[in-house]
Amino acid sequence: MAWTESFHCDVCNKAKDEATEDWWLAWTETVSGAPGDAEQRAVKLTPWNNFLAHSAEMRHLCGARCVHTMLDRWMMAKS
Ligand SMILES: [Zn+2]
Secondary structure, three states: OOOOOOOEOOOOOOEOOOOOOOOEEEEEEEEOOOOOOOOEEEEEEEEOOOOHHHOOOOEEEOOHHHHHHHHHHHHHHOO
């Protein structure tokens, strides 16, 4: 059974269709091994993958421009 998946860019809300390339997935992780108890957060980025895109923590990004915007927001938000 074919079902239509619908993803939207988490920055600009553009809808993804099958023809669009150059979408990206981003998520945050905590890096272990940092000195002290500080939570060392990191952003990970990977080219679009339909399987991974279903993961709850994934951010969907429609291209380099929105990746940059997401990174800018994340960098400004970190404390
Ligand atoms: Zn976008």
